[in-house]
Each structure stands twice: as structure tokens, then as C-alpha cells.
Amino acid sequence: MKNKKNIGLWISLFVILGIIALPISALPKIVIILILAGGFLFWKRSIFFYIQANRHLVNKNTEQWHKAWPLYQKAINSGLVAPYRITAASMYIQRGDAGVGKAIIEEYLAEEKKSEDMVLTNVAKTMVSMVYWMEGDLAKATETAKAVFDSGYRDKNLLINYGTYALEEGDLKTAAMLVELGRQYEKESPGIHDNHGWLCLLEGRWDEANELYATLVSRGPSFPEPYLHAAQVKIHYGKIGEAIELLDKALLARYSNTTSMSKEKITALKGRLENPKTRRAGALEIEQNTALVALGKLPPPLTETLEEETELTLSGFAQEKVSEKPKNKKQAKKLELEDDDYTPNTDLTEADLEYARTHGGE
Numbered sequence: 001m002k003n004k005k006n007i008g009l010w011i012s013l014f015v016i017l018g019i020i021a022l023p024i025s026a027l028p029k030i031v032i033i034l035i036l037a038g039g040f041l042f043w044k045r046s047i048f049f050y051i052q053a054n055r056h057l058v059n060k061n062t063e064q065w066h067k068a069w070p071l072y073q074k075a076i077n078s079g080l081v082a083p084y085r086i087t088a089a090s091m092y093i094q095r096g097d098a099g100v101g102k103a104i105i106e107e108y109l110a111e112e113k114k115s116e117d118m119v120l121t122n123v124a125k126t127m128v129s130m131v132y133w134m135e136g137d138l139a140k141a142t143e144t145a146k147a148v149f150d151s152g153y154r155d156k157n158l159l160i161n162y163g164t165y166a167l168e169e170g171d172l173k174t175a176a177m178l179v180e181l182g183r184q185y186e187k188e189s190p191g192i193h194d195n196h197g198w199l200c201l202l203e204g205r206w207d208e209a210n211e212l213y214a215t216l217v218s219r220g221p222s223f224p225e226p227y228l229h230a231a232q233v234k235i236h237y238g239k240i241g242e243a244i245e246l247l248d249k250a251l252l253a254r255y256s257n258t259t260s261m262s263k264e265k266i267t268a269l270k271g272r273l274e275n276p277k278t279r280r281a282g283a284l285e286i287e288q289n290t291a292l293v294a295l296g297k298l299p300p301p302l303t304e305t306l307e308e309e310t311e312l313t314l315s316g317f318a319q320e321k322v323s324e325k326p327k328n329k330k331q332a333k334k335l336e337l338e339d340d341d342y343t344p345n346t347d348l349t350e351a352d353l354e355y356a357r358t359h360g361g362e
Helices: 004-022 026-043 045-057 062-077 083-096 096-109 111-117 118-134 137-152 155-169 170-186 190-203 208-219 225-236 240-252 264-273 279-287 291-293 329-340
Strands: none
Touching: 045 083, 062 083, 062 096, 083 096, 083 118, 096 118, 118 137, 118 155, 137 155, 155 190, 170 190, 190 208, 190 225, 190 291, 208 225, 225 240, 225 264, 225 279, 225 291, 240 264, 240 279, 264 279, 264 329, 279 291
16 A cells, blocks of 8 residues: 555656656756646645645634635645545534535545445544534434444544434433443543543443543543533532532633534533522532533523522532542552553544544544
């Protein structure tokens, strides 16, 4: 495969050597080489447009992102190869016009030669399932992801997406199976780690969820879902002050097209917890509607009026289990090294592009 990728380079070198060997003066040789170089650059112009587009999208200044879309279109119109087209589609889905991303993927899937690269096809189908989810068609999103999974294909994005759909549908059996398959990726994939914690919330395994989110939050995921889910855990134990801090972090996280919640709803949840007059009511609303709030939706308000709460730790909630401390320095060092194994995915393609996904990402 590597030799095939380099064949163009070798041909170019042989052509240049052949030109140099021609029995003509130096000036015509230079002119011929420049013409060939110009032709090569024109032939490969799609790659240059694609690289420039990517540079705009990795810019932390989101106001620069709009410059990427015309460049992606130029790259695609200039014959951009399929793998890069799918990556561009991912960028549209996450940060631009998801409809354009969907169209790029569907055009690729309709091509006759798609079967030549089934890995790329499965990646594309996993991506387009997220668009169906964004459009509110959870059934089609699940069907698409399940078909990819049933084909035997596996990757982190598929486990995140398919797992997310299962959790939203309340299909905890499928979600548990996918969480188990993804356990090996938890340290490198915040999306898979969050799905594990989310499953624990829905199954009422609060102590396990508490430990999972203590680890995940310490790693600073870039998307808001883990912080909301972690706040739900703290509310279960009546730790309203800690929940508010986590919701603050959720508001500072990165929001993309594939984020399942909005800043407005998180702000509304936080506001009821901050106000002493609505603090207990707000906590009970969240506690009594675990699945709904985990989706980033607002719970229905309580009908009864409750007393004002000035304390940030409320009585009447579950008792938080105290985590076992390391027995000695050796055990503490071991735990520290295990935590250091975590390496966030900073590649252009998901946690940024993975959650990309994640959840989408990453």
C-alpha cells in the first residue's frame, strides 16, 4: 500500500531525471520542469484547498471557522479523494452546515466503488447516523449504527454513537453491552467514559457513577455532558454546592452541532439550585427525573411549595460513599500512574472530532 501511495513521487523523479538528461540547453529544461510542476500543483490543488480549510477549523478563534467552508467546497469540486471528503463532511456535521455534511456522505455511499473501502464506508455510515439523530430521527440513527455494528465493524466513534442512541432509547441491555466493549478505550475516550457513567445513572448505581465522574471530570473533558451528569450525581447526595460548580464547568465547555444540550437549559437548572427559595425544589426535580435531565432536558416543576434552603448541602438525600484512600505511598503512586495513562484525542478527526462526534465528541 505504501509503495502504491509513493508511485506518483517516483514517476515524477524519473521524469525530472529524464528531462535533465535531454541533450538541450539548461533554459528549456527549466521551462519544461516548471510547466510540469505547475501541472502537478494544479492536479493536486484539491489537497491544498483541503489543508487550508483544516487550518482554519483548528483555530481556537471560532470566528475564523467560516473561512474553511469555501475552501472545502473548492477541494471537493477539484476532485478531493474520498477519505478527505468524509473528513470534510465530519467537519460540516460538527461545526458547519450538517445538511452539507450529510449530502457529501450520501453522495459517497451512492458511488459504485464504495465497496472497495468498507472501513471508510462504515465510518461514513456512523457519521451520517449522527445527522439522523440531530434531525430527531432516533430510530433511523439507531438502525444505521446497528447495521454497521452487525457487520462486525468496531471503532470508538461507533461505540459512542450507538451507545448514545441506546441510552436515549432506554435500551439499557444494548447500552451495557456497548459500554463493556468500550471499557478498553475509556482512558482515551471521554465519550465512552461518559456513556459508562450515564448508564450507571440510569441503573441507579450512584456510587459507581460517582467514582467514574470524579475521574472523568479531573481529566477536563471539553464537552458539557459529563459535567451535567456529574452534577446529577452530586445532587443525588444533596451536594448542591458541588453540583453548581460542575454546571459552571458545563457552561464553559465547547458546544457544537452534535452537543445534546444547550447553555440555556443548563443555566435554568443552575439558577434554581442557586436560588435558596427554589434550591430544594430544583434538586428534587433533577433527582426525580434522572433520565430526562441526563438528556439535557428540563424536568417538570414540582407543584408544591418547599421551604427556603440556605445551606448548599441538603438533608434528606442519599449518603455519599467515602472513597477509600491509598493505604500507602506505593498504592498512591500506582493510582497516580494509572491516571497519567490518560491521553486525550487531539487529532483533527473527533475528542474534538470524535465526540465528534461524539456525542459526540470526542
